[in-house]
């Protein structure tokens with residue numbers, strides 16, 4: 001093949017000695033890629049970064065001597081202008097004499113850029129998926145779990161608690177006379193009260209408790225414990241917290257229903273806590289009613 005024909009190949013082609021890698025011939029594309037001329041470049045390895053030189057000596061050369069060829073090796077070229085260009089290299093040992101190597105070298109810059117773009121795209125998608133998941137599980141006003149996420153997580157927690165022989169409690173909590181707050185101060189203040197109640201619950205719940213807003217002014221807490229009366233103690237503590245806190249300049253109280261079990265299913269606990277909450281309201285509010293299934 002003539003020199004003109006080699007120069008027309010849209011890829012860098014270069015022939016070197018097998019030992020020392022002295023450049024014997026190079027086509028136009030090769031010199032353009034490494035920003036060199038036949039006069040300025042005598043050794044192919046002189047344009048490689050130190051790491052790429054090690055790859056050539058410890059991997060490419062043994063492969064060429066053993067197999068006669070190697071393909072798709074990524075190396076990095078240092079250019080005279082100080083740039084580092086990633087290149088894709090295929091090499092072939094001259095089969096008869098084994099004294100020269102044929103190299104095909106092309107820029108891998110676009111491949112690297114594309115790869116990086118794909119990584120960025122994947123990270124972006126993962127972030128968006130995580131954000132969507134959070135949105136679908138979170139109550140907007142309080143940033144607590146919403147009802148759907150709470151129910152799903154509580155069912156999972158019941159299975160774990162049963163395996164570990166722990167008791168589990170469903171606590172349902174409702175703001176007392178909330179309609180008065182709305183009627184007297186407006187829905188905007190009502191919303192702020194709901195948000196403040198949510199923040200207080202979050203503050204006093206343990207990290208492993210599930211805390212949710214499951215209705216307008218209705219909240220739920222699901223917790224596990226190895227002490228059977230701990231949910232009642234916690235309900236008592238919450239009543240004290242609410243009676244001592246100033247919420248939007250108001251004295252807000254809550255009523256609580258607590259159902260604790262070692263074996264009952266979620267729906268049974270839910271219904272029981274709901275009934276006990278109603279009982280606490282009926283008994284005069286600002287109190288809790290509890291039941292422990294034996």
Ligand SMILES: Nc1nc2c(ncn2[C@@H]2O[C@H](COP(=O)(O)OP(=O)(O)OP(=O)(O)O)[C@@H](O)[C@H]2O)c(=O)[nH]1
Pocket residue numbers: 174175176177178179180182186187188189190191194215216217281285
């Ligand atoms: N501001 C606000 N009000 C809400 C929201 N969701 C429900 N409400 C209101 O909460 C009030 C609940 O009233 P009721 O169910 O009668 O209960 P209550 O006045 O708290 O009385 P008891 O629960 O019996 O102590 C209603 O007026 C609803 O309109 C909300 O997201 N924001």
